[in-house]
Amino acid sequence: MRMPHLMAIRWLRRYRRLVLWLLGTSFVPSIFLLLISYYQTIAGAQSDLEKAVEQSARRLSSLMRASEITLKELEISLENLSLNDSRAWKLLQRLAYSDPRFREIGIINEEGLLVLTSLGPVDPPIYVNAKIRADLSVKELQIIGPITTTLMQERSIVLALPTKGKGEINILVDPIVLSTYWNSSNELDLGPDGFLAYVNKQDQKIITGSGILPRDGRISTSVIRKQRLREVHPVDGTNVYIVGEVSKAWVLQKWRHLLLIGSPITILSSSILMFLLIRFLYPTQMLDYDIKIGLKNNEFELHY
Numbered sequence: 001m002r003m004p005h006l007m008a009i010r011w012l013r014r015y016r017r018l019v020l021w022l023l024g025t026s027f028v029p030s031i032f033l034l035l036i037s038y039y040q041t042i043a044g045a046q047s048d049l050e051k052a053v054e055q056s057a058r059r060l061s062s063l064m065r066a067s068e069i070t071l072k073e074l075e076i077s078l079e080n081l082s083l084n085d086s087r088a089w090k091l092l093q094r095l096a097y098s099d100p101r102f103r104e105i106g107i108i109n110e111e112g113l114l115v116l117t118s119l120g121p122v123d124p125p126i127y128v129n130a131k132i133r134a135d136l137s138v139k140e141l142q143i144i145g146p147i148t149t150t151l152m153q154e155r156s157i158v159l160a161l162p163t164k165g166k167g168e169i170n171i172l173v174d175p176i177v178l179s180t181y182w183n184s185s186n187e188l189d190l191g192p193d194g195f196l197a198y199v200n201k202q203d204q205k206i207i208t209g210s211g212i213l214p215r216d217g218r219i220s221t222s223v224i225r226k227q228r229l230r231e232v233h234p235v236d237g238t239n240v241y242i243v244g245e246v247s248k249a250w251v252l253q254k255w256r257h258l259l260l261i262g263s264p265i266t267i268l269s270s271s272i273l274m275f276l277l278i279r280f281l282y283p284t285q286m287l288d289y290d291i292k293i294g295l296k297n298n299e300f301e302l303h304y
Contacts, residue, residue, distance in 0.1 A: 042251065144157070195211030
């Protein structure tokens with residue numbers, strides 16, 4: 001009973017190199033293709049994430065440009081008007097309704113009082129906390145928020161432009177803009193725990209976003225988890241960068257499904273290939289291989 005077993009061991013020892021070559025020839029290409037498909041899946045997901053983040057950056061830049069033009073034109077128009085003038089109120093109203101991305105426009109004077117909105121003069125004026133106002137030393141458009149607005153008591157993003165004095169003009173971004181126009185979640189499958197977020201560069205607080213955002217409301221670009229794909233894109237001319245993240249497990253679910261289906265097929269096809277190689281190589285190559293091994297091991301005897 002042990003003879004076939006011993007013969008098999010001897011045969012494997014004798015032809016181990018040939019067996020290894022046949023195994024490599026049949027299985028290595030399949031394994032190589034699986035590895036290529038793995039890295040292609042990761043690269044494809046990273047590319048999709050990059051495109052979504054870049055598109056979100058373009059959208060934010062477009063919103064910022066439109067807001068800045070509107071506010072600078074408004075500042076010039078108000079130079080010759082009193083804030084109590086009905087023409088000033090109508091001007092704000094017209095600008096607020098001219099762009100569907102804008103919800104409200106307000107003016108805060110040098111004393112920090114909200115004195116005028118597109119709804120009309122604020123009487124009595126409402127004091128606005130300095131913590132949610134623009135940095136008046138920077139004469140550029142700034143993003144503030146999200147905050148709960150003083151007058152309308154709604155959570156919004158504020159785009160603020162300091163004026164030549166010590167006041168500022170603000171545009172409130174409509175909540176619909178925050179959930180649709182502002183993000184690209186409808187163009188990218190973020191999975192059950194992915195997100196796309198707009199983050200303040202200074203304090204790393206999340207301004208807004210979509211998906212499953214971190215609970216603490218902050219995102220650090222210095223911390224990158226190995227099991228996640230991340231893309232970070234700064235938005236030119238702003239204090240904001242955009243961060244997109246998805247988990248590798250989510251990205252690779254289709255690849256794993258392909259692996260489960262493809263593995264039996266790969267094993268079967270490799271086995272067939274190995275059988276065919278042995279079947280057709282044995283008559284032509286085995287004798288030559290035996291002669292080389294025999295000469296190497298001094299297994300030949302000379303008989304007269």
